Amino acid sequence: MTxxxxxxxxxxxxxxxxxxxxxxxxxFPSPNLFYLSGFSEEPGExxxxxxxPAEGDPAFLVPDxxxxxxxxxxxxxxxxxxxxGEDPAAATEAAVSALGLxxxxxxxxxxxxxxxxxxxxxxxLPEATxxxxxxxxxxxxxxxxxxxxxxxxxxxxxxxxxxxxxxELGADAVGMTESELAADVEASLADAGxxxxxxxxxxxxxxxxxxxxxxHGDREIRAGDPVVLDFxxxxxxxxxxxxxxVVFDGDPSAxxxxxxxxxxxxxxxxxxxxxxxxxxxxVDRAAREVIEAAGYGERFVHRTGHGVGLEVHEEPYVVAGNxxxxxxxxxxxxxxxxxxxxxxxxxxxxxxxxxxxxCERLNDSDRGWEC
Numbered sequence: 447m448t449x450x451x452x453x454x455x456x457x458x459x460x461x462x463x464x465x466x467x468x469x470x471x472x473x474f475p476s477p478n479l480f481y482l483s484g485f486s487e488e489p490g491e492x493x494x495x496x497x498x499p500a501e502g503d504p505a506f507l508v509p510d511x512x513x514x515x516x517x518x519x520x521x522x523x524x525x526x527x528x529x530x531g532e533d534p535a536a537a538t539e540a541a542v543s544a545l546g547l548x549x550x551x552x553x554x555x556x557x558x559x560x561x562x563x564x565x566x567x568x569x570x571l572p573e574a575t576x577x578x579x580x581x582x583x584x585x586x587x588x589x590x591x592x593x594x595x596x597x598x599x600x601x602x603x604x605x606x607x608x609x610x611x612x613x614e615l616g617a618d619a620v621g622m623t624e625s626e627l628a629a630d631v632e633a634s635l636a637d638a639g640x641x642x643x644x645x646x647x648x649x650x651x652x653x654x655x656x657x658x659x660x661x662h663g664d665r666e667i668r669a670g671d672p673v674v675l676d677f678x679x680x681x682x683x684x685x686x687x688x689x690x691x692v693v694f695d696g697d698p699s700a701x702x703x704x705x706x707x708x709x710x711x712x713x714x715x716x717x718x719x720x721x722x723x724x725x726x727x728x729v730d731r732a733a734r735e736v737i738e739a740a741g742y743g744e745r746f747v748h749r750t751g752h753g754v755g756l757e758v759h760e761e762p763y764v765v766a767g768n769x770x771x772x773x774x775x776x777x778x779x780x781x782x783x784x785x786x787x788x789x790x791x792x793x794x795x796x797x798x799x800x801x802x803x804x805c806e807r808l809n810d811s812d813r814g815w816e817c
Contacts (some may be wrong), residue, residue: 451593452484453521455586456504462582463500469551471498471579472567474559477756478583480683485519487512489560493534496522499545507541539570547571554579588753588761589775594684595799598754598777601640601686602797602808604679608634609690609811612675616817617695620669624649624662631677640679644687644758648676655691655791658748658783669696672706672790672815678758685758687779688809689795694817702792705742705784706815709792712736712782713813716750716764720780720798720805726768733782734766742784751779754797776800777808 449457459482463471473479473496475487483496483506494512498504505524508516513527526544528537547553550573555564557578568576590598611634612619612627619627628647635643649662655674667673672693678686691706716733730750737746751764754777762770764778781795796809 450484450521451591452482455591456482456498456522458586459498459582460500462586463498463554466554466582467552468554468577468582469500469547470545471554471582472496472559473498473556473579474563476556476558478556478579478587481583481587481756483520483522485516486683489558493528493538493563493566495538495541495563497541497545499547502545505541505544507537535566535569538566542567542570547574549573550575552577554581584761587755589773590755590777590799591775593682594755595775595777597682597684598686598797598799598808601644601679601681601684602688602810604635604638604640604681605677605686605688606809606811607638608640608677608679609675609688611637613692613812613817615694617669619667619673619694619817620696622667623664624651624654624667625664627667627673627675628662628677631675635677635679638679640681640686642680644678644680644685648674648689650674650791652790653788656785656787656789658785658791658793667694669694670698671696672698672702672792674791674793676793676795683756685754686808687754687758687795687797688811689781689783689793690811690813691792691794692815692817698815701786702790703815704740705786705790705792708737708740708742709782709784709794710813713780713794713796716780716782717796717798717805717807720772720800722772722774722800722802724772726762726764726770726772726778727766729764729772729780730766730768733780737782737784745784745786746782747785748783750782753778772800774800774802 480486510527676689712733719732749765753760783793785791
C-alpha cells in the first residue's frame with residue numbers, strides 16, 4: 447500500500463516513542479502538526495489535537511467546524527469532533543481514553559503548546575509524566591526527506607528568480623525607499639511561484655545594513671549605497687532564505703569592495719567545509735577564520751548559520767561550540783557577515799543541503815555586488 451510522507455513520518459515518530467519509553471505524543475497547531483499529519487493551522491482558543499500513540503493509529507480531536515478541511519488534508523482516518531457549546535475538556539478526556547494508555551503514561555506534548563491545553567491534559571491524566579515532543583521529533587525533522595528537499599529546492603529557485611529580477615532594476619532602484627524595494631522583492635517572489643514570505647523582508651541601505659536584524663524603512667537608496675537584501679518565500683510550507691549585498695548604481699568605496707570580497711571568500715570556505723561527519727562548529731570556524739585573517743573578526747557578530755525546515759530557524763545551528771556532526775539530509779544556512787557601524791554591512795547567504803558526499807547549494811543567484 448502506498449503511504450504519504452506524512453504517514454511515514456508518523457510511523458517513524460511512533461517507533462521513536464517506543465524507543466524513548468513514551469506512550470503517546472500530542473500535537474496542537476504547530477509545524478509538528480503539519481509535519482506528521484499534513485494539516486496546517488494557526489494556534490487558536492479551541493481544542494485541536496493530533497494524538498499519536500506509540501502503538502496503533504493516531505486520531506484527531508477537532509472542533510466540528512474543522513472536520514471537513516481536516517479530513518481533506520490528512521491521511522489519518524480517525525477524526526473526532528466536538529461542537530461549540532460542548533465541554534472541550536470532556537471531549538479531550540474521551541479522545542485520550544480511546545488511546546488505551548496505561549494508568550501512569552509518559553506523554554510528550556508539543557513544545558509550543560499553550561499552557562491552557564497542557565493543563566487540560568494534566569487534568570485528564572493526573573498520574574502521567576510529561577515531556578516535550580522535540581525529544582522524538584527533533585531527530586526526525588533535522589534530516590529532510592525527498593518531499594521536503596524538493597519543496598526547499600523550489601523555494602530556493604523562487605528566491606533566485608526574485609533576486610535576478612531585483613538586479614535588473616539597476617539604476618532604477620536609486621531613489622526608491624527601502625520599503626518600496628521590499629514590496630518589489632515580495633511581488634517578485636509571488637511571480638516566481640512563492641507563497642508569501644518566509645519572514646519580514648530585509649532591505650538595509652547604507653548604514654542600515656550594518657544592523658544584522660534591521661528590516662526596512664523610509665530611507666532612500668542612493669547611488670553607491672551597499673544594500674543588504676535578505677528574503678525568502680515558501681513552497682508547500684517550506685521556506686527559502688537568501689541574502690545578497692549589492693550596489694545598484696555608482697561606485698562604492700574601496701573598503702566596501704574589500705569587505706564584500708572577504709565575506710564572499712568566507713562563505714565559499716564554509717560551504718566547502720560542509721560534508722557528512724563534519725562538526726557544525728567546523729563550518730562556522732571555516733568562515734570565521736577567513737574574516738579574522740582579514741582583520742574583521744570583531745565585526746562578524748553572529749553564528750554562521752541555522753537549520754531551515756518547516757521553521758526558518760531550527761536545528762542544526764552552525765555556531766562555535768556545537769560539535770554535532772552533520773548528516774545527509776540536514777539543511778541549513780551559510781551566512782557570514784561583516785558589519786561596520788554607521789557605514790555599511792555585508793552578508794551573503796545560501797541554504798545548503800548535506801549530501802552523502804558533500805553538499806548541494808539550494809541557491810544559485812549571482813553573489814557579486816554589481817547590478
